Amino acid sequence: MLRSPHLGHGIGLRPPHYPRILDGTARADWFEVISENFMIPGGRPLRVLERARALAPIVLHGVSMNLGGTDPFDERHLDELDALVRRFEPAWVSEHLCWGAFGRHYAHDLLPLPFTEEALRQVVGRVRQVQDRLGRRILIENVSSYVTFTHSTMPEWTFLGAVAEEADCGILLDVNNVYVSAVNHGFSAEEYIAGLPLGRIGQIHLAGHTDAGTHLIDTHDHPVPAPVWTLYRDVVRRFGPIPTLVEWDDRIPPFEELAAEADRARALEAEVLDAYAQPA
């Protein structure tokens, strides 16, 4: 079981909002940053992160660990993440349930895994390896996907839950990714949520996506759409209050809009929890 505090509703810190950090006007319960963007020797980004850390707790969210990969880990990358963790003491560290490199070359994408026993063993072993290296539990995030494999032997939610239980890690549940993959692959998003283990969800992501006509694409460039908010309600009902963040990575709006989205998630969570607290 995870025992992490409910830090509230965070904001993804991206370069357009660095000035708001430096002038001290950015307000958030916590900030999430992309780990790889700060694996640099010095300069402004690290100064921004120092300042953000002074304003609120930060969370490191990685995109290139290649947890599901079959190359050996990039030791330099692990060292750099470890150094970031020691320097900035994030509230938690997260990565993606996917692979993203082959033959020492990086795709810079979140590529899909077959959900097989072999892949499960591979991911569990590598999550343990990272956790041992960092000396802490990490959270692993479900990704949006556009391909499924005919030799998968279990649904994604079973695979994700099994990784979390067997590696003793947490889950960063991306509700938008559940929705996008559910539409793309024709499974039930509600069944996905219901199939995840209690006590393992450490963070929630919400985001917008793009409808390409034949499939949905996880673009993080739109406001959270209604179906994702609806699914978020289900998540709060099932898992209770969990630190939540609305992700924007493209066409990033002004900081106030991000804060408003975080407020909306906060209000919706309170509404769901209040409904539960009412006497029958």
Next chain:
Amino acid sequence: MLTPSLREVQRLFWRSIASAPGALTASPALLAVSAPSATLDAAARVQVYADAYFWRLRDVLAENFSRVAAILGPERFTELAREYLARHPSEHPSLRFLGRELAALIARRADVPPALADLARLEWARLEVFDAADCEPLTAEALRSIDPEDWPHLRFTPIPALAILRTTWPAHELWDGADPGTLTPHPGHVRVWRAHDDRVFHAPMDTGESEALKRLIAGAPFEVVCKAFDDLPPVTAAQQMTALLARWLEDGIITRAACG
């Protein structure tokens, strides 16, 4: 049919999206284990990843080399990115490091103005100094406290966020918007640095400055740095060196001065 190993699936997948960036090359063996959806066949689904791979990295290259991309225009830059990614797939977990070899590729291509190779090197150098290691710049006040007798033996340490580029073309003019067709080769040096307020600058250097700065970076004592102006009358040389040192201090490119 035998179930492919995880490694084999990843090998097939990687080859499908990255061996010919931007083109459809889904491997039949991968398609054999990829399921269609209600709206897309397996090849179209793999193509979603192939497109995302190419266009994401192409856009990062266009961001890292925005001046080169602007001069070439979208179609020619996309073609350049296609060749670059085929020859140099990303080797670093961070996208920040994508494009290290772009200038060399431009230099080899006959269909790209050769001046753009120097512009690409300038853009790359600006990226490098942007996130180079931090350090406190030396102040004029600190220098004033040094005994005049020690000056000939002083060795200066440059900040890490400083680079010198040797250029064949006036890359700084291209940066400022010059048409590459109007330029002629003009060998020289450009200084690239990050100021204390984190802004990145570059400036062309004359022969005296580039020679003096190269000596300083190499760790030569100040009396040897000054010899960069040996071709000038002594008084003029001293004035030049004094003015140069004042400019370097103002730009914050020196971090330390020590004897020995």
